[in-house]
Amino acid sequence: MESTWRDRDRDFQKHLIDGETTIQDLVEVLHDTKTNFQLLLPGFTDEDDSTIWRNQKDIDCDEVYENIYIGDAATAKNKEYLKKLGITHVLNAAEGKRFGFVDTDKNYYKDTTIKYLGLPLADRPWICISEYFYTASAFIDEAILQKGKVFVHCMMGISRSATCVLAYLMIKKQLLAAEAVTIVRQNRDIYPNEGFLHQLAQLDNQLRRQRL
Template sequence: MPQKRSNPHFCTTQDLSNLIIGPSGGMYVLPHEPWNEVYPGILIGDKHTALCTHTLKDIGITHVLNAAQGNDSNYYKGFVNTNSTYYNSVGIAYKGFPAADLLSFDLSQYFAEAANFIEIALQNKGKVLVHCYQGISRSATLVIAYLMLKCGMTAQEAIKTVRSKREIIPNNSFLRQLCDLNQRLAAQRTY
């Protein structure tokens, strides 16, 4: 018997995709800005924002979470080659994950660690930039996971929150991973 769709703790990739494209008339749209504050103290941005330490200091960034850490290769283009040393001179705390924006990549392995890093930044009255290459898929997925894990939001609520401030396009595998997280969190809350 199929699961009821009215249950807010049940979602499909199509449900989440519809929430993303709904505000733009049913189309995926790229962000108009290099970065946006999507939740108090949390910004999602692109590679160029992350590489400009003067901009980061100007907008008050104290922490950077790189969801695309690594060097571009013949195999995959889409990494941002930074590390903690890159930000040491400007006093910005850093965490990076070597995540690829591929359907085969398991980004969920970083959900808890990313959420903890963001939470520490906010608890210390900091401001965190979560970025990947374009600031639309890996970074958005990690912020949505944070809102689910630390703020008690469902996947739908978290996507609506982020999408109301920035155009995002998480890949379908990442959306499925968010649905899986949604189900796990709902099961934990019922016990």
């Protein structure tokens, strides 16, 4: 154990040639990256009337990486659409019954084959979302390795859910934070709060040191 802590201390002290990743770096990437809004919803073709689906079913969903989707609470509760899309896993990054949370749990999907994970996260800068980075990443990775599809959501699909997906891309796909933000931002209009961006920057620096 003592040796492990010494190794971690050495990792922390390693010099990053390109400098530390900061909140401002990630904010600039968000501002500089334009979202390519799609006319068709994921799971639909030109033969489907996606406008009617969007208006009547309140669907808000984008594929931000292969087989990884981010969306909002209403879409998460639309089991008919999730089935149409072929979703096998749902990650609720805002599980709870209070205002700003989504009151689903594993029982909500018990009449489906969907595997569920809920994280009780508030969208506040001081919330330690980083304690769930590896849990969320393992769950998303499980879906991908099983040739499944994962739907990650919070209330709006902008901050908490996006942060979890970004952490996955950094941890499991070994992308730099800026690369991950660019890819997801191109596919969905995300904007994690500053506290979450700070924790993603910290994760980026940690992972970069580990890979030296």
